[in-house]
Amino acid sequence: MxxxxxxxxxxxxxxxxxxxxxxxxxxxxxxxxxxxxxxxxxxxxxxxxxxxxxxxxSKAALFDAIVTESWSTTDEDDPPPAGNVVDGLTAIGRRYAALLSRPQMTDLFRIVIAELPRFPELADAQFSQGKMPYFESVRSYLRAEHEAGTVRVEDVDLAATQFLGMISNYVFWPRLLVPGWAVSAERVADVVDEAVRTVVARYAATGPGVSTND
Incomplete structure (x- = not known):
């Protein structure tokens, strides 16, 4: 052939x-x-x-595919290299906001929420195959920055949750729950920038070689 x-x-x-x-x-x-x-x-x-x-x-295999497609990113969306925490978190934050803005992401969460009482395995699939792999990539990035000395983060789980939560609580959850909720691209950029500034203010290290672009 x-x-x-x-x-x-x-x-x-x-x-x-x-x-x-x-x-x-x-x-x-x-x-x-x-x-x-x-x-x-x-x-x-x-x-x-x-x-x-x-x-x-099976339907389970098909739902797994929906999860995978909703959370899929390109190779270019791998975590940025450590060394500049502002640039790195800004790139991650913008990617996350774009991911949450996909229509299929809203659809996925609505399916999981509606079917959770009868089909908890759908939530398990969404968590283990979708959210957690993405969350792990953010944890890995923060861990790399910690090892590079640009930040001091003893609890990367908490720091990653704080950062992603500041974005999703404005960009995603209202859109899921409030009909007609819309956020402009400019406002999304402001939300991401403010989340970055908050994390940097809390965790950035000081000293030679630390690049935060303050």
Whole structure:
């Protein structure tokens, strides 16, 4: 099989996967996780049942894919190198705000919240496969800055929670709960900058080689 044919089939498979994930997300929101069948998802997405089952053998696998897609980032979004805590936290904060602003992120949380009493495993999947890997990347960055001597952070879990919480509490949670809530790009930038300043004021070390751009 030629590389052109292989590339074509891979592209078609990705397109069908995207259609399936989009249809499943919409149906989970409309009907609930329990009442949504794979057959109904196949019909809504316009793919055959065989195609759907080939990619997702179960609803659980399909929900896992929704979690993964909602929290996915590019290779360029890896934690920045340690050495300048202001630049590093600003990059991380802007990426996090952009991640939370995705429509599929709001959809994911709404599904989890609605189905939590009956399907706690959905919350487990969202936490272990989505939020925690991202949270770990922020912890790793703060730990690297601590080891580089730019900050003094004894509890990286707490520091990461504080930083991300300052952003999500303004950018994400009101949008999830308040109809019509919207935050301008300029306001998001202000929120991130203020979160960075707060963390730097609390944790930045002083001395030669510390770059905080104050």
């Amino acid at each position: 030629s590389s052109e044919v292989t590339t074509y089939h891979q592209r078609v498979a990705r397109e069908k996967r995207a259609l399936i994930v989009t249809a499943a997300t919409a149906l989970f929101l409309e009907l609930g996780y329990d009442r949504t069948s794979l057959a109904r998802i196949a019909e809504r997405s316009g793919v055959s049942r065989a195609t759907l089952f080939k990619q997702f053998p």
